[in-house]
Amino acid sequence: MNRTNIIAALSGIVERSFQETRSLGGGATIHDMETAAWKAARQFGQLMIQAQADEAGNGYMGSRIPCECGAKMRYVDTRSRTVTTWCGQMTLRRAYYRCDSCGASAFPLDKQLCMPAGHFSESIIEAISYCSAQLPFECGSETLERLTGISVSPKEAQILSEGIGAEMDEELKKQAQIAVTDGLDSTSKPDRLYVTIDGVMVRELDGWHETKVSAIYDGVSEAGSDGACADVANDITYVARKASPDEFGAYVSAEAQQRGEANAAEVIALGDGALWIWNLVDAYFPEAVQIIDWYHASEHIWEFARILYEGNEERCKAWVDEQLGLLSEGQVEGLVARLRAMTGLRDEASAGRNDLARYLERNRQRMRYDEYRAKGYHIGSGVVESACKNVVQMRHKRPGMRWSAEGSQKVLNLRTYALNGEWDEFWRNRREKARLGVQGQPKFLRAA
Secondary structure (H helix, E strand, O other): HHHHHHHHHHHHHHHHHHHHOOHHHHOOHHHHHHHHHHHHHHHHHHHHHHHHHHOOOOOOOOOEEEOOOEEEEEEEEEEEEEEEEOEEEEEEEEEEEOOOOOOOEEOHHHHOOOOOOEEHHHHHHHHHHHHHOOHHHHHEEEEHHHHHOOOOOOHHHHHHHHHHHHHHHHHHHHHHHHHHHHOOOOOOOEEEEEEEEEEEEEEOOOOOEEEEEEEEEEEEEEEEOHHHHHEEEEEEEEEOOOOHHHHHHHHHHHHHHHOOOOHOOOEEEEEEOOOHHHHHHHHHHHHHHHHOOOOHHHHHHHHHHHHHOOOHHHHHHHHHHHHHHHHOOHHHHHHHHHHHHOOOOOHHHHHHHHHHHHHHOOOHHHHOHHHHHHOOOOOOOOOHHHHHHHHHHHHOOOOOOEEEEHHHHHHHOOOOOOOHHHHHHHHHHHHHHHHHOOOOOOOOOOOO
């Protein structure tokens, strides 16, 4: 269809749109007008896309073209392919080539137009992937159809979005490898960079497994109502993986490096008492200020108090308040000395006392809370606990959900790219690679 025919067809589309609203008489509402206009816009868009696809030709490149095996592919015939776009379906007529030596086949037009596999355009694949990052596949499919009129089944949504999540995984792996071997550059210069780490359980097909989560953010000092300055979390980004601590550490290090870790005046690591967290911090952030989450430390003291006073909450609270006063003042050694001096305890209380003393001794350098407060540091892990809910639980722990290990990670990748503000850049890079026909290096430099 040439341009003159397109203009004539457009005139017909416009006239039919007006006829639809006129047929309603004086009762046409703005909704009726919007509906008619949206229908006309899609009809025109479908017409334009089809016309431009026809103008691109069928990709015929002669009777023979080179094959990767070294032989020649021969032209066989022209084959049709129907693709769903935002504006409806279009049909491509493509020259088909086949190699008699290795059996490989090719449609040069598909490569010319950067067509993805399957019967959806890339824009629809991006949209359903974004929906799947936020919602269960069934809900994502329904949301897309209600908003756009495009029908993608829940199973298609899963296959398409997990395919994108797998591509993101390859990019994340490359970043982690470079972070460990050569380091990643950044122009960011944070005053304080927080690296907070936690874990959350996710139900997979073979049972419950831990997904490790990190929330990384700038600490920006702000004055409170009492005039004291304290840090506020700014520009939070996330890492979420089911991985060993060492493997997870490489991914966390990659994100921190892109956040400007090397340029930061201070790096602060914050977590609970899990040994794997502090082994990771020692390995990847050896210069970081290490802080045990205040509430986690408090829970250990409460746990022992309930054993000591056999659940008498009034006596528990009085004793705990006194010990937390010491802890708040950074007097960990004094608190340990008090515990060691306790005598005449029954066996359960004695064991609990020893466990608490060992915990405090092991983490005493991470419990200088008086110093931390004076500097305005965060001492609570609320940001990463919120990350566990926001990144993982809201999508992965809905009623009845059970995940394959691979599927869980692919959807986590979709969520972190979306939440970290890296979604659009990923798709821009992906389209550029397709245009160039090569696998270029992803851009790892984060803007200041």
